[in-house]
Amino acid sequence: MISSSMLYPEPAVEVVRKGRVSRIAMEHQWRSPVDEDADARQRGDILVSRWTRNDTQSLEVVSPVSTTHHCIAMNLKCTSLTFSHAGKTLVRGRVTAGAVQITAPDVRCRAVFESPGDVLHLFVSPQVLGECFEDTFDRPHPGEIRIDDPRLVRDPALERLGQALAVSQSNDAALGKVFTDSVSLAIVSRVIARHFTVTERQTREASALPSWRLSRAIEYIDAHLAESIGLADIATSTGLTRMHFASQFRRATGMRPHEYLLRRRIDHAQRLLLESKHNVLDVALSCGFRSQAHFTTVFKRLVGETPYCWRMKANVDRQADSRISGSERKISPAGQG
Known part of the structure; x- marks a missing residue:
């Protein structure tokens, strides 16, 4: 043969x-x-x-x-x-x-x-x-x-x-x-x-994760960002085994579950850095990172800057936008007259 x-x-x-x-x-x-x-x-x-x-x-x-x-x-x-x-x-x-x-x-x-x-x-x-x-x-x-x-x-x-x-x-x-x-x-x-x-x-090859299962996975991730989440935990929330969930999730999002989780945590961290007075360590712990060093490493890899530098620049930019907006409001009535 x-x-x-x-x-x-x-x-x-x-x-x-x-x-x-x-x-x-x-x-x-x-x-x-x-x-x-x-x-x-x-x-x-x-x-x-x-x-x-x-x-x-x-x-x-x-x-x-x-x-x-x-x-x-x-x-x-x-x-x-x-x-x-x-x-x-x-x-x-x-x-x-x-x-x-x-x-x-x-x-x-x-x-x-x-x-x-x-x-x-x-x-x-x-x-x-x-x-x-x-x-x-x-x-x-x-x-x-x-x-x-x-x-x-x-x-x-x-x-x-x-x-x-x-x-x-x-x-x-x-x-x-x-x-x-x-x-x-x-x-x-x-x-x-x-x-x-x-x-x-x-x-x-696995088909893409259906939208309703993907929504369940995202909801679970967002609700447990501060906790230690495993692949089995996310897969269980969708009713799938780890193997089937991982392959279907990647086809649906283009990312592995671990990569997606890190990005959601960093997105949440950026909101906290802008909208709260928490220090960098508190933000890191609130987003599921177990150390400030790990949080800083991941944040810089995905965003391009350290959390502290990013927060400083974002606040400066926001203050500048606020001043410009205020100036426009003052000028606007005169222009209308």
């Missing part, structure tokens, strides 16, 4: 016997495989080819459009280029070795190479994608697989497999084919495992 972490040829032999991979050939046209076997495409094989150029002059290339095969492009050396996918520019600049990009069928790509390049291309049929999915997840995929995410992927396992495939040399044609077949299938299996694992993880 093929697994997503397969790094050796032996586990792939059973699938190799199905005759799904052709030999590596050099491309005469970018992303256009050379079929050594005239029936290779018709059988739905993986077509493996390599495109290289050593010229330093700028070169524009456009890919043929395949109606059936995905193209897995594996960059073997650093290069500078502009790469467009379905009319949208994805890359403009340097691309490192090991970067992988996947193009679905019926999508045209265009590139302008500004430096030498070396790219390995695997053209993968729907049949192979389906076989690799079933071998990886022990169940068939419902319908035909289409991978529509064209972003560059950096995966050390894919990089090692691509480099191994690129440098493979053997005087034994049969052995060379087994190795090429095995590594190629390992690459496809890894791509399938990555794509569908990420998709399932995103599907399982």
Whole structure:
């Protein structure tokens, strides 16, 4: 069975016997495989080819459009280029070795190479994608697989497999084919495992905390700012476990519960510093901080100044605003006359 972490040829032999991979050939046209076997495409094989150029002059290339095969492009050396996918520019600049990009069928790509390049291309049929999915997840995929995410992927396992495939040399044609077949299938299996694992993880991701639960959490936090509040306390107020509450709260607010609690405490502290005569220590204790030093550290990190300096400047600004407002009231009657 093929697994997503397969790094050796032996586990792939059973699938190799199905005759799904052709030999590596050099491309005469970018992303256009050379079929050594005239029936290779018709059988739905993986077509493996390599495109290289050593010229330093700028070169524009456009890919043929395949109606059936995905193209897995594996960059073997650093290069500078502009790469467009379905009319949208994805890359403009340097691309490192090991970067992988996947193009679905019926999508045209265009590139302008500004430096030498070396790219390995695997053209993968729907049949192979389906076989690799079933071998990886022990169940068939419902319908035909289409991978529509064209972003560059950096995966050390894919990089090692691509480099191994690129440098493979053997005087034994049969052995060379087994190795090429095995590594190629390992690459496809890894791509399938990555794509569908990420998709399932995103599907399982917690939804945002509903507004009524969020209101309960905020009410609880505001009512207990001076106390030692734990994550379990806030979660209980919403009727959720700590794990579910934390993930949903972060999606709803963009902050972890601890970060949000600190900000609410600092907001409350700012109101007390302006509206009360309490000293800094009393304000700190009233907002749930156990020491003035900790309060000062957090306040300065979030506000940019120490509580004392912030209070002094805020009072000066408020007095200045009050004087300006008083002057305007005095001037106003004369202006109206």
